[in-house]
Amino acid sequence: MSGAINWTALSVFIFFFLLITIMGFAASRWQSRGSKRSELDEWGLGGRRFGTWITWFLVGGDFYTAYTIIAVPALVYAVGAYGFFALPYTIIVYPIVFAIMPKLWEVAHRNGHVTAGDVVYATYNSRPLELAVAVTGVLATMPYIALQLVGMEVVIQSLGLQGEIPLFAAFVILALYTYSAGLRAPALIAFVKDLMIYIVVLAAVIVVPMKVGGYGAVFHAAAEGYKAKGSGSLILSSAQFLPYATLALGSALAAFMYPHTLTSIFAAKSPNTIRKNAIYLPLYTLLLALIAMLGYMAYAAHIKVASPNQVVPALFESLFPSWFTGFAFAAIAIGALVPAAVMSIGAANLFTRNFWKAYVNPQVTPSSEAKVAKIVSLVIKLGALAFIVFVPTKFAINLQLLGGLWILQTLPSVVFGLFCKKLGGRALLLGWFAGLIYGTWTVFADGIKPVHTLAGLTVYTGLWALILNVIVVIIVQLVLGKNAQSAPARA
Amino acid sequence: MWIILLLPFIGLLWVPFYNQAEPSLLGFPFFYWYQLLWIPVTAFLTWLVFRHYHKGGEE
Secondary structure: OOOOOOHHHHHHHHHHHHHHHHHHHHHHHOOOOOOOOOOHHHHHHHHHOEOHHHHHHHHHHHHOOHHHHHHHHHHHHHHEHHHHHHHHHHHHHHHHHHHHHHHHHHHHHHHOOOOHHHHHHHHHOOHHHHHHHHHHHHHHHHHHHHHHHHHHHHHHHHOOOOOOHHHHHHHHHHHHHHHHHOOHHHHHHHHHHHHHHHHHHHHHHHHHHHHHOHHHHHHHHHHHHHHHHOOOEOOOOHHHHHHHHHHHHHHHHHHOOOHHHHHHHHOEOOHHHHHHHHHHOHHHHHHHHHHHHHHHHHHHOOOOOOOHHHHHHHHHHHHOOHHHHHHHHHHHHHHHHHHHHHHHHHHHHHHHHHHHHHHHOOOOOHHHHHHHHHHHHHHHHHHHHHHHHHOOHHHHHHHHHHHHHHHHOOHHHHHHHHHOOOOOHHHHHHHHHHHHHHHHHHHHHOOOOOEEEEOOEEEEHHHHHHHHHHHHHHHHHHHHHHHHOOOOOOO | OHHHHHHHHHHHHOHHHOOOOOOOEOOEOHHHHHHHHHHHHHHHHHHHHHHHHOOOOOO
């Protein structure tokens, strides 16, 4: 594994990394059509002009992240069928996107909203609720960016490079072109990244079964592996039914509440761009399912690893020639850059619109707004880098789990207003608060576990918290009645 | 019409429907190919709803 530097793989890796670096800097000219590039709409949303294809690559690029490529097969390798909850999750997420996101896009487009915080403030005229949504978004995103770096670190180490310098270098490059090109950089790089990932995964799912004797043999080897280990299985135990289903549902509800996914949605050109993407994006889910299968293929290929996170790099190294291993690792590392860029942009938009403009400088001009967002995106990335260097990876993973739970609690505030005009900001704020406190406390009390047993039902803790959240919203709304409603701030 | 978008939720979230190894297909246990099958089915259902309500809309 690690140790000696694999020069062929490293050369291919560096070539592709340089290619996308050039693309990243060139991206600022792409699609801008001579408009005023200094505004936040341009930097943070790519001018809201992304059509079906660009949106497809962009959402595909930032929703199916590098961490996914490393972590999903790692989980499948460790526990078996249970790790596949990502599959139903990323299927049912699209009917949800189809039903909700075009409506949200219309509200955002009509009023020039850039973030979920903007939407919430305009709908409920509540600064505290706006701040709650914005802070939740930034907090949930930080560990997510940090985990992208974990994905990158894993492949860089597999190339035989030691120390933190390579990671620093990659990150400085990312920071610079995001600063100069904004959302256009990850949108353009996503084309290359996604094509590379498709090639790598298709090669893997064709070559691996050929080498080991078909998919029947892959599943058989995995079943034997779990039997020998004494844990994990190819189908679920009945105790896993509810955790499996609720993790899928809860994750699907949370997925498009994140700043990075919402940013790619708001950057779309029209509601039908989003609807068409809800039809075409499941192709990425097929890819994800095949990626998850890598966890089983590792058994068939007799891979032995110290940590499950090494499964994917180890599998590629043992099966492919050096040049293709370099190509695959470059795909994963670039796969980390796209979501990390969009995440830092989404979080920077939140800070700028819902904190800076709301509290520090309400008279901020559009061009200095963009300037603030650019600088904040740098700070956020540095923060994520510091996180990964100074804090144990386990902590970032735990925080990411909590982040999913937190962001899910913003769903009522962001979405319910699209379908129901009767709710007030105060009820939603109290619901958010109750869900957040209950969920966080429960996760810690359970020793950082994603599921919690209540009344004999073991369910994703984030979903329990959401249920409490909604109950609180309804009760407070009924108690306060009409008084809780407030006129919209901006029509 | 939009109600058909609820089908994937029922088909995928009710795990006892599909938590079994047989019948297998091309080496894939039922648990896997059944869920994989929902990918094109869900896309198709979404397309039907799109065609029904939104086709005329501008891109």
